[in-house]
Amino acid sequence: MTTEIACAQWLQLQHKVCVVTGAASGIGLAIAEELARHGARLVLLDRNAELLNRAVEGFSARGIKASAVACDTTSEAQLVAAAEKVQQEQGAAQVLINCAGILRAGALDSMSLDDWNEVLSVNLSAYWLCSKAFGEQLRSHATAGGAGVVHVASIAAHFPQAYSGAYSAAKAGVCLLSRQIAIEWGADGVRSNVISPGMIRTPLSAGIYSHPGIELARAHMTASGRVGEPEDIAQVAAFLASPRAGYVNAAELVVDGGMSAKLMDMVPRPGFSPAGVS
Numbered sequence: 351m352t353t354e355i356a357c358a359q360w361l362q363l364q365h366k367v368c369v370v371t372g373a374a375s376g377i378g379l380a381i382a383e384e385l386a387r388h389g390a391r392l393v394l395l396d397r398n399a400e401l402l403n404r405a406v407e408g409f410s411a412r413g414i415k416a417s418a419v420a421c422d423t424t425s426e427a428q429l430v431a432a433a434e435k436v437q438q439e440q441g442a443a444q445v446l447i448n449c450a451g452i453l454r455a456g457a458l459d460s461m462s463l464d465d466w467n468e469v470l471s472v473n474l475s476a477y478w479l480c481s482k483a484f485g486e487q488l489r490s491h492a493t494a495g496g497a498g499v500v501h502v503a504s505i506a507a508h509f510p511q512a513y514s515g516a517y518s519a520a521k522a523g524v525c526l527l528s529r530q531i532a533i534e535w536g537a538d539g540v541r542s543n544v545i546s547p548g549m550i551r552t553p554l555s556a557g558i559y560s561h562p563g564i565e566l567a568r569a570h571m572t573a574s575g576r577v578g579e580p581e582d583i584a585q586v587a588a589f590l591a592s593p594r595a596g597y598v599n600a601a602e603l604v605v606d607g608g609m610s611a612k613l614m615d616m617v618p619r620p621g622f623s624p625a626g627v628s
């Protein structure tokens with residue numbers, strides 16, 4: 351066996367049906383790429399049908415078969431239909447990655463209730479709806495190695511950013527939802543874990559990095575000295591989803607290049623400059 355094949359098999363994800371939401375772009379797409387590298391059978395869910403088709407074409411151009419369902423994760427009816435299609439065409443899903451998310455900036459004293467509810471709906475309620483829709487399939491693997499659910503939350507679950515509307519509240523909810531899934535379905539072989547990314551360059555955040563100086567300033571805020579890439583999250587997601595993380599349950603992994611450890615380093619002290627500031 352070549353080293354490359356041995357590495358690809360290490361996570362024991364070959365032929366497992368892996369459903370990824372928000373898979374047409376950014377972190378979700380990178381997670382799908384990583385799962386494919388490990389031989390998984392991909393099911394891509396996204397509401398952006400055009401981007402989704404482009405993603406499927408990208409995979410098939412490289413000989414990777416990925417099935418796709420254009421679907422709004424806030425619609426329970428669409429999710430139930432998607433889950434039925436997956437069961438019929440691929441068999442029961444063994445991995446679910448909840449990643450579809452949105453940002454709606456807004457000040458607490460002026461944002462609309464519609465914006466608040468939309469963020470909670472996509473970033474929190476839909477994570478529950480997806481877990482519910484695929485729950486029976488995931489639990490059906492209880493005697494065959496179990497199943498893995500990975501929810502993409504955010505460092506914003508712990509540290510609110512002003513004018514970010516309901517984003518932090520939704521992401522904090524995801525952390526608790528994940529732990530609740532773990533304790534309700536753990537006996538049925540389902541593990542549920544969270545990844546909280548820090549600053550990752552994706553189409554969602556691309557506009558921010560087009561401003562002069564932002565990239566460098568943000569890089570200085572991390573211990574690793576750089577802004578993260580979608581692959582930084584994808585590799586952790588594949589591990590958490592895999593049987594190699596078989597006793598990791600109800601956990602959260604913060605993947606932020608050490609940004610959240612830098613708080614005290616940013617406090618001004620006479621005689622000391624915060625790291626990266628001369």
Ligand SMILES: NC(=O)c1ccc[n+]([C@@H]2O[C@H](COP(=O)([O-])OP(=O)(O)OC[C@H]3O[C@@H](n4cnc5c(N)ncnc54)[C@H](O)[C@@H]3O)[C@@H](O)[C@H]2O)c1
Nearest residue numbers: 372375376377396397398422423450451504547550552554
């Ligand atoms: N980029 C970052 O810096 C960052 C940091 C922390 C957490 N996150 C989280 O990572 C996840 C992915 O973000 P990204 O940066 O890759 O964004 P992105 O915009 O590149 O990708 C998000 C995808 O989700 C899809 N989507 C949105 N709402 C949907 C819905 N209702 N139904 C189905 N699909 C839907 C979009 O069409 C898009 O393809 C989000 O949950 C986001 O909150 C991102």
